[in-house]
Amino acid sequence: MYELVMSDNSAIDSTVFTFDSAAGTLTTTTSDGGKIGTYEMKLTAKYGATYTNVGSVEFDFTIDPCEATSLSLSTSPLPKVQYTLG
Numbered sequence: 001m002y003e004l005v006m007s008d009n010s011a012i013d014s015t016v017f018t019f020d021s022a023a024g025t026l027t028t029t030t031s032d033g034g035k036i037g038t039y040e041m042k043l044t045a046k047y048g049a050t051y052t053n054v055g056s057v058e059f060d061f062t063i064d065p066c067e068a069t070s071l072s073l074s075t076s077p078l079p080k081v082q083y084t085l086g
Contacts, residue, residue, distance in 0.1 A: 001051055007040035007058050016063070028063060038062045 004012055004019040016035050018027045044056040
């Protein structure tokens with residue numbers, strides 16, 4: 001089970017980002033130039049028979065320019081990385 005939030009644990013902007021936990025994909029769609037920038041995010045995975053094992057990774061997601069893009073998130077542990085799409 002995956003959860004995606006901003007690195008400060010606030011919710012992602014649903015007008016820009018769509019996270020499909022089952023597929024492990026993050027999609028962004030916007031034509032709002034005000035949304036250009038870097039977003040600090042945190043992906044948390046809960047696993048095990050009762051979801052008691054927890055792992056997380058923080059990463060930067062950059063929108064520049066505002067175009068529809070997708071990012072498939074790996075299930076393996078990752079260090080903090082930056083993705084620039086556009």
